[in-house]
Amino acid sequence: MKTTTLIDLKNPASEMAQEEILKQVAFLSSGISNPRFSFGGAVLEFDAPPEQADSLVGPAGDLAARVQRGLRNLQRKVLYRSPNADRPEFRHQGEIRGVRQLGPGQVALEGLPLRLFRYFDRVFEDFGRTWDANPVQTPTLIPSRTLAKCDYFRSFPNNVTFACHMLEEPDRVTDFRARHEHRDDLDHQSLEDMATPEACLSPAVCYHIYSMNQGLVIPAKGLTFGASGKCFRYESSGMSGLRRLWDFTMREIVFLGSREGVLRDRERSIGMMSRFLEDHRLAGEIRTASDPFFVAPDAVAKTYFQLSSETKYEISLMLPDEARLAVGSHNYHTDFFGRAFDSEVENAGPMHSACVAFGLERWVYAFLMQHGDDPSSWPEPVRSAPEMQR
Numbered sequence: 001m002k003t004t005t006l007i008d009l010k011n012p013a014s015e016m017a018q019e020e021i022l023k024q025v026a027f028l029s030s031g032i033s034n035p036r037f038s039f040g041g042a043v044l045e046f047d048a049p050p051e052q053a054d055s056l057v058g059p060a061g062d063l064a065a066r067v068q069r070g071l072r073n074l075q076r077k078v079l080y081r082s083p084n085a086d087r088p089e090f091r092h093q094g095e096i097r098g099v100r101q102l103g104p105g106q107v108a109l110e111g112l113p114l115r116l117f118r119y120f121d122r123v124f125e126d127f128g129r130t131w132d133a134n135p136v137q138t139p140t141l142i143p144s145r146t147l148a149k150c151d152y153f154r155s156f157p158n159n160v161t162f163a164c165h166m167l168e169e170p171d172r173v174t175d176f177r178a179r180h181e182h183r184d185d186l187d188h189q190s191l192e193d194m195a196t197p198e199a200c201l202s203p204a205v206c207y208h209i210y211s212m213n214q215g216l217v218i219p220a221k222g223l224t225f226g227a228s229g230k231c232f233r234y235e236s237s238g239m240s241g242l243r244r245l246w247d248f249t250m251r252e253i254v255f256l257g258s259r260e261g262v263l264r265d266r267e268r269s270i271g272m273m274s275r276f277l278e279d280h281r282l283a284g285e286i287r288t289a290s291d292p293f294f295v296a297p298d299a300v301a302k303t304y305f306q307l308s309s310e311t312k313y314e315i316s317l318m319l320p321d322e323a324r325l326a327v328g329s330h331n332y333h334t335d336f337f338g339r340a341f342d343s344e345v346e347n348a349g350p351m352h353s354a355c356v357a358f359g360l361e362r363w364v365y366a367f368l369m370q371h372g373d374d375p376s377s378w379p380e381p382v383r384s385a386p387e388m389q390r
Contacts, residue, residue, distance in 0.1 A: 002033065002047040007061050009068075012041040017071045019324075021064050026236040027158045028059050033237045079313060080274040080286040084370075088283035090320045091372030096242070096365070105239035105246025112373055113242075113364050119387040120363045121228070121251060127272060127356070128226030128253045131265065136209065138229035142202040146211045149340045152203065159233040161201040161246070164194040201232035206355045209254045214341040218351050222257025224265070242365035243325055253356040258345050259335075262354040266330050269356045273315060273330070280379045283370060284317035289329060317366040327362040331355050 013021060018037050025035045025046060035046040044064055048056055098111035109117055128135075141163055147153060152160065166173060176193050180186070202208065205227045213223070228251040238244055253269065255262040270286055277284055289312040315328040331354060338344065338351030345351050371378050375388055382388065 001050070002031075003050045003053050004045060004047055005053045005057060005060075006038075007044040007057055007064065009042055009044060009061075009064055011068065012039075013037065013044075013064065013068055014041065014071065016074065016076055017041070017064075017068050020067050020071070023235075023238060024063055024067070025060055026238040028063065029056055030236060032056065035238075076287055077310065078285050078287045079270060080277075082274075082277040082282060082284055084277075084281050084283040085285060085318060088318045088370065090369055091374075091377070092369050093372075096368055097373065099242060101241070105235070105244070107242060107245065107247075107361070109361075109364070112375070113368070115387045116364045116367060116382075117249075117360055119382060119385050120358065120360050120367075121249075122385075122387070123276075123381075124251045124358045124360075125226060125228070127269070128224065130268075130272070131224040131253070131255075133224040133226035133253055136212075136225050136227040138202065138205050138208040138227050140201060140230050140232075141199040142207060143199055143211075144197055146207060147200055147203075150207050150210070150337070151340070152207075156203070156233075159203060159235065161203075161232040161234050162197040163199045163201055164191075164197050166193050167195050202229065203231055203233050204357070205229045205231060205250045205252045206254045206353075206357070209256070210337040210341045210343070210353065213256060213343050213351070216343055218256050218343060218345045220258070220346040220348065222255060222261045222265075222345075224256075225252075225254045227252050227254060242361045245361055248362075249360045251358045251360060255354045256343070256345075256351055257353075258348045259352045262352045263332060266332055266354040266356070270313065270330050273328075273356075277315075279381055280367070281371070282317055282367070284315065284327075284366075286313050286315055286330070288312070289314040289326065317370070319366065319369050325362055325366050326359075327366050328356070328358040331357065 018041050021044065022035050022037075025044070026032055029048065029052060031049045031052045033047045035044070037043065038045055044060060046056075046060070096113060098109060098113040100108040100110070102108055125135075147160070166176065172193050176190070179189065208229070209225050209227055228249070231248055231250045232246060234246055235244055239246055255265040273286060288310055311332045311334070313330045314326040315330075316324045317327050319325055333353045333355075335350040335352050337353050343351040367382075375383055
């Protein structure tokens, strides 16, 4: 049983502030669910156990005020708005058949959603062929030292999923086995049996690419990689169906080279995505994101400075009830990863990088919400795709 908590904000939160607040408020307590705004962003609401509700009002209000202060001078920049965004249609109703919820933020796909997943995976791999991208399949695990180099433990520690294994001690293993002989889950002592994590479940595909090029000199013309793999970001009660998963699939195009080179490639990818949205009759925008791709949040001002630098543009597709879903992004990292991994460009100093990232399950969800589950009414590129032929 939960109760609804309402927090009146001193000033209504902007769209960007609402988006960021809703992402962060779930981490105040595992008991928080269904965070939302009402009255034009003037009231923050969420559901919580009655015994926790009063104690969460202060922290939630402080969080909202902190985010609003950080974003107060920033305006959303829209690079592209698709023709369908002016009159979006949403044809899907009810549950999505073929999506099986197996655990928190964990789904299995079959049938039509799986065919759509394979379609988007193929066409986004084809994006990389424009640059003759070197294909890479990345591992699920990523060394914890690599994430540390990426500053992830300071930037997004709440999102990390740690990969643990038992200590190599026979007596401890025997005790663990005995304690769990008749249990259906892990007991409260289990973490004491685990070694300090040497690896984590990778939160982004491109981190592997920077690690692969550690200490190398990148050719002056740059390098491009087409990478795919499983990714993991824990989002507490914010996880919801295909919209926000703990375990999801990313396909990325990663550009390494000079500042001018990677920005030129990113600009080209934005133009290609604009045409893709038109061809697929999708209602959405390419716009500055409310969350930076990488930052070390020593202060709110430093975190949101990244936004004013336009380092991340999100591909934002429209959903029913005026909701949005970021299904991908075009990111510029400056020379952050070049310095972190001691990578240089031939005769040009530290390596700069950019990447285009696609969250495949999110594309499936947004496409089905807009076009429904009747393939006969879908845009021609999807309807005639080999994945749709039985």
